[in-house]
Amino acid sequence: MIIDSLRQEHRNIEKLLLVLERELSVFDRGERPDYQVIHAIIAYFLVYPNAYHHPQEDMVFEKLKSCDPAAAANIGDLAAEHRSGAKRLQRVAQAVESVLSDREVLRETVHGIVRDFIEHERRHIAMEERDFFPAAVRALQPQEWAEIASKLKDRKDPLFSETVEEGFDAVRRHIFQLEQEAEAERACVTHPLPASGSAAHRC
Numbered sequence: 001m002i003i004d005s006l007r008q009e010h011r012n013i014e015k016l017l018l019v020l021e022r023e024l025s026v027f028d029r030g031e032r033p034d035y036q037v038i039h040a041i042i043a044y045f046l047v048y049p050n051a052y053h054h055p056q057e058d059m060v061f062e063k064l065k066s067c068d069p070a071a072a073a074n075i076g077d078l079a080a081e082h083r084s085g086a087k088r089l090q091r092v093a094q095a096v097e098s099v100l101s102d103r104e105v106l107r108e109t110v111h112g113i114v115r116d117f118i119e120h121e122r123r124h125i126a127m128e129e130r131d132f133f134p135a136a137v138r139a140l141q142p143q144e145w146a147e148i149a150s151k152l153k154d155r156k157d158p159l160f161s162e163t164v165e166e167g168f169d170a171v172r173r174h175i176f177q178l179e180q181e182a183e184a185e186r187a188c189v190t191h192p193l194p195a196s197g198s199a200a201h202r203c
């Protein structure tokens, strides 16, 4: 069911937000976060929601507007929320670039920008799951769901194919692997092995 897969996508997004939050706490401690992980997350967020997740939600929302206008009005302007998330992400990307290019930027400013993005995304997901999805499940009839499903299938755009969803899966896995490596490296720096430590352990 479409709502189930949208919920599953939210779980994936939340996991990436957790990884970003962890890197932010490394930055907050005055240490160097793994910028490869951060760049991969930003790149993922720049593509995935706009190309895949939000268009599906927008289709469901359009149907909700015609099936239950009052419920849709209660939810507000979903497309505007999505645009505001994209703007916040843009600010994150710019802040990270400023840090990496040694431009004058306060740590608190960078912290605030990244924190703002994370919190906005979490609030947005929570709102969709609390208000939007249940309203859609209540209002849309099997006919409407079938229409949305067929539109998704009919899209010629390769971004809407299963292959692409698998591609995003691969990127997610790559990000988690990078994060595990970064964590392992940080553990080594914090608790280095004595010189006589096992040669198999590569800190």
Ligand SMILES: [Fe+2]
Pocket: 010, 053, 057, 125, 128
């Ligand atoms: Fe969503």
